[in-house]
Amino acid sequence: MKQYFAILVLFLLSLQLFQNSEADLQCSDVLKDLIPCVSYLTSNSGSPSTTCCNGVTTLASAASTTADRRAACSCIMNVVSKVKPNVEAAKALPGSCNTTLPFTVSPNMDCSKID
Template sequence: MKQYFAILAVFFLSLLLFKNSEADLQCNDVLKDLTPCVSYLTSGSGSPSTACCNGVTTLASAASTTADRRAACSCIMSAVSKVNPSPKATKALPGSCNITFPFTVSPNVDCSKIS
């Protein structure tokens, strides 16, 4: 339980650190959508919850412009660098929720190249 609260704290700290004036999609929206996925992403096993899949679906729909996709990517990558989720769960999340996400979350992604 302590780890869960630590992860949430990192997410909320990321809110304060990230702002993107070009995008309509803000980091706090991205993190709010993904917060229900924390336990799935850190455990690396099981299935994502309905709330998690709803959040991922909302985020994928909201990231409709290049600026929004880049903003979402930057926010996610900032949180990932602090939380260290399971790479397997991170890669599986969109497919587990039956959606296509506009980019792959991986350590090598360059958010500035997302179109």
């Protein structure tokens, strides 16, 4: 009986691992990359720091699949609703860091429509 219980537990744990998400990119990764940008995005002045731009570049590289891009978008949208950044600064951030993101950060962004 113990053997069957152990097999059942292993089976359920393996299902949990595969059900978490299609995306390899986790919100904690997105936050780690973008935390250095918060002061720039909320101050409405100056230019982004080197650390901020390094994070934006890392995020742009990491968001390589549709699932990753949607996960990054959803995470960013959750943060945007709490931090209330300057919308123009958020839209301009990738360009200010000489990179591009596969989506535009805006309050009306629909993450489910990102390819």
